[in-house]
Amino acid sequence: MTTLEFTLVVFLISAVAGFLGALTGLGGGVVVTPALTLLLGVDLRYAIGASLVSVIATSSGAAAAYVREGYSNIRIGMFLEVATTPGALIGAFLATRTPTSALAVIFGLMLLQAAWQSSRQDPDEAANAAPDILATRLKFDSSYPTSGGQRPYHVGRVKTGFGLMFGAGAISGLLGIGSGALKVIAMDQAMRIPFKVSTTTSNFMIGVTAAASAGVYLSRGYIEPGLTMPVMLGVLSGSILGARLLIVARTRVLRWVFGVVVGLMALEMIFSGIRGRI
């Protein structure tokens, strides 16, 4: 392929990835990296570098739409970033010392988990957490807009959530993804934050987490301008469209559809990694 053809193909793939990633709150990186390595045979390290940078665009570009709707919670996000950013730095250092075949298998396992998670949960009506002393002191409790007006929520199990977030940050730095799936688990499942607040706050945090490992990726030469250009522009265009749709979309159907697509990609990544083809 010529540079022009290659750039256009990469742009299209990235736009679809960004669209799906923003709709589900899982981030475009989880789709764009396997797509580039499996479909186009791009080296995993280049794909990871391009994906990480575009994850920042996804997060920041969509955050504007979410914040205006009043879903994301800046205080919860900032506090949990204390855990995700050091995690991301450590993950990025580990990434430069791990063979790509092993990274591919870890990537696939993480994808499987994300797929399983996104097709499984019940949306929103999850029981609210009991008031938690730490959450109250940190001013986490807030409310979010629903069809029936503002609905207040409490936040629980702050320490568990914080620990899970460190792991989410490390996975983000290791694989060059936003690791939105793990962030959503920490908030939605452990801390009992309403699903829409969890996905949007996760989206909001992803950019900051990714910026922490981006410095390491840049100085290690993982960020290749010719490849990252169409990935970043594609993921950004797709994510802006996806974020517009999120406000009206039904989360259960979305999770199921995304779960199947991501599950298939996951198996292919694991298989290719074990066979040493990545």
Place this chain on the structure above:
Amino acid sequence: MAVWNDERLERIVAKLLRAGVLLSAAVVLLGGICHLAAHGAEPVAYRKFQPAEASYRSVSGITGAVARADCRAVIQLGLVLLIATPVARVAFSLVAFAFERDRTYVFVTLVVLAVLLYSLIFSH
């Protein structure tokens, strides 16, 4: 002066993020068009990993290459602007929490900012 509260903070943060993303996307697009105009017909694959050239791996290297009218460095400059956007967001939140006199969150935000600057400024 208007009162500082979370709602106002969130609105400004959202605008800041969008402006940063749009600016960086414009710079990346400019560099991309310039790069494709010059090298669009050449073959490319990225199948084999070779670390990006040294001049694309640090902020000083990138700005130096941009001054030499290197299109790929213009793309890289846009990407650095993008990476800097969440950092600017955290820095802004620091100021806003200080205006709100929220010491807990000033401390929380300082820790996050320190980690980000460590990653971006030093060579790894």
